[in-house]
Amino acid sequence: MENQPRRYGVILYDGFQLIDVCGPLDVLNSLSARVPGISLSLIAEDTSPKSTIPKEWPANMGMSPFSTSQTLQPTHDFKTAPELDVLIVPGGMGSFDPVRTGKPNPAVVDPIVEFVRDRYPKLKYLLTVCTGSGIVSQTGLLDGKRATLFKGAWEVIPKWRPQVHWQPRARWTEEGNIWTSSGVSSGIDLMFAFVKHIHGDEIAQDISVWMEYSRQLNPDDDPFGITVAEERE
Amino acid sequence: MENQPRRYGVILYDGFQLIDVCGPLDVLNSLSARVPGISLSLIAEDTSPKSTIPKEWPANMGMSPFSTSQTLQPTHDFKTAPELDVLIVPGGMGSFDPVRTGKPNPAVVDPIVEFVRDRYPKLKYLLTVCTGSGIVSQTGLLDGKRATLFKGAWEVIPKWRPQVHWQPRARWTEEGNIWTSSGVSSGIDLMFAFVKHIHGDEIAQDISVWMEYSRQLNPDDDPFGITVAEERE
Numbered sequence: 448m449e450n451q452p453r454r455y456g457v458i459l460y461d462g463f464q465l466i467d468v469c470g471p472l473d474v475l476n477s478l479s480a481r482v483p484g485i486s487l488s489l490i491a492e493d494t495s496p497k498s499t500i501p502k503e504w505p506a507n508m509g510m511s512p513f514s515t516s517q518t519l520q521p522t523h524d525f526k527t528a529p530e531l532d533v534l535i536v537p538g539g540m541g542s543f544d545p546v547r548t549g550k551p552n553p554a555v556v557d558p559i560v561e562f563v564r565d566r567y568p569k570l571k572y573l574l575t576v577c578t579g580s581g582i583v584s585q586t587g588l589l590d591g592k593r594a595t596l597f598k599g600a601w602e603v604i605p606k607w608r609p610q611v612h613w614q615p616r617a618r619w620t621e622e623g624n625i626w627t628s629s630g631v632s633s634g635i636d637l638m639f640a641f642v643k644h645i646h647g648d649e650i651a652q653d654i655s656v657w658m659e660y661s662r663q664l665n666p667d668d669d670p671f672g673i674t675v676a677e678e679r680e
Numbered sequence: 681m682e683n684q685p686r687r688y689g690v691i692l693y694d695g696f697q698l699i700d701v702c703g704p705l706d707v708l709n710s711l712s713a714r715v716p717g718i719s720l721s722l723i724a725e726d727t728s729p730k731s732t733i734p735k736e737w738p739a740n741m742g743m744s745p746f747s748t749s750q751t752l753q754p755t756h757d758f759k760t761a762p763e764l765d766v767l768i769v770p771g772g773m774g775s776f777d778p779v780r781t782g783k784p785n786p787a788v789v790d791p792i793v794e795f796v797r798d799r800y801p802k803l804k805y806l807l808t809v810c811t812g813s814g815i816v817s818q819t820g821l822l823d824g825k826r827a828t829l830f831k832g833a834w835e836v837i838p839k840w841r842p843q844v845h846w847q848p849r850a851r852w853t854e855e856g857n858i859w860t861s862s863g864v865s866s867g868i869d870l871m872f873a874f875v876k877h878i879h880g881d882e883i884a885q886d887i888s889v890w891m892e893y894s895r896q897l898n899p900d901d902d903p904f905g906i907t908v909a910e911e912r913e
Contacts, residue, residue, distance in 0.1 A: 465702050465705060465706040469699060469701075469750070470699065472748070472750060473697065473698040473864070476698060476748050479747040480743050480746050480747075481744070487748035487749075499709060510713050512713060514717070514719065515688070515708055515718055515720035517709075518752075518753055519751075632893040633892050658865050659830070659831065659864050659865055660864065661903055670892075
């Protein structure tokens with residue numbers, strides 16, 4: 448019990464995907480009513496509200512911009528964030544921001560990548576949702592490991608870091624203390640699996656019934672997975 | 681096309697349930713990238729940030745308070761809210777606030793109930809998630825209609841307004857232009873069904889694949905439904 452992770456943090460940035468963040472966090476809220484001492488920090492580069500609309504809409508994702516949006520308020524910036532046991536990195540259209548991907552200037556390091564790399568040694572677990580694994584891949588922490596991602600970015604993100612064993616067919620992956628989920632809503636299944644891993648199936652099941660959510664139990668059962676053959680078409 | 685609802689509003693209050701709001705809204709965000717002219721207002725009694733923690737934790741729901749929370753920022757209050765086509769009323773622990781339920785002073789009307797009653801005649805659709813149907817039931821608009829709710833409140837909410845035909849086993853209900861969903865995550869299925877109803881199945885399916893969400897298609901298939909026999913035990 449003493450070693451159970453209790454101090455959660457989630458990273459926010461402009462262009463985070465709403466359910467990537469709010470799906471796992473509502474599971475966490477429900478967990479916090481059942482397990483004492485759970486805390487959460489919402490962490491960003493600065494503490495201005497972060498929007499679901501990215502600063503620059505990615506041109507290579509084949510989709511028009513959203514016209515509706517929401518914001519979440521960070522509680523800490525990267526300098527003031529407290530010690531964490533679990534860090535969650537969500538995906539979203541903002542993960543394609545040039546600072547994260549194009550690296551127009553190699554001297555400019557994505558502050559999220561820097562924060563994750565800096566904090567990882569003291570974390571108990573690092574979780575990613577959707578394209579969050581693309582951000583984390585650039586730390587090098589996923590090199591040689593199995594990871595998955597938003598399948599709509601299969602043509603794009605694996606090229607950012609080919610050293611990762613990108614899985615085209617996985618609802619989520621667990622490799623040591625780094626867990627990655629597939630696109631958008633899959634983060635809810637990852638979070639339920641994580642709660643089960645840490646606190647046992649009884650609590651996970653209790654929360655899923657309370658949330659009236661039919662959780663997926665098998666990480667390899669990916670209804671939205673693609674085969675490499677399909678991908679090459 | 682001209683008559684398709686485009687102007688969405690969602691009600692916020694302290695103690696809204698995170699996925700009740702953010703599940704349907706992420707479907708809406710994704711819709712807004714595919715259908716032009718979709719707008720969203722986040723509407724509350726006042727425009728201070730609204731928290732997932734209620735002002736008073738309900739004593740009759742058999743659960744300890746959450747220790748983690750998030751806030752959403754309203755864009756409008758009840759006076760400044762624009763004309764709307766679709767109004768979404770989420771549930772959450774705040775729906776058990778005494779002003780909504782106990783009616784300690786009959787002269788005090790819940791401002792949410794007042795707003796819904798006032799706006800309904802000009803709405804094209806009214807949607808509720810989770811215990812949101814309990815709030816809306818107090819307008820009288822559900823009298824004689826089928827409605828469902830968060831099954832964890834089956835012993836409590838139907839008593840607030842017995843004139844409603846409360847359904848113990850329904851993922852969601854559709855009665856004319858008032859649709860109600862079951863607990864928490866069921867609002868995502870309701871929203872996908874609503875998108876299908878308005879914009880057709882191709883768009884609904886496209887969004888569900890993009891969000892990697894296995895939507896439930898049958899409103900009567902309720903894995904968390906209860907039988908009246910169970911309820912009487």
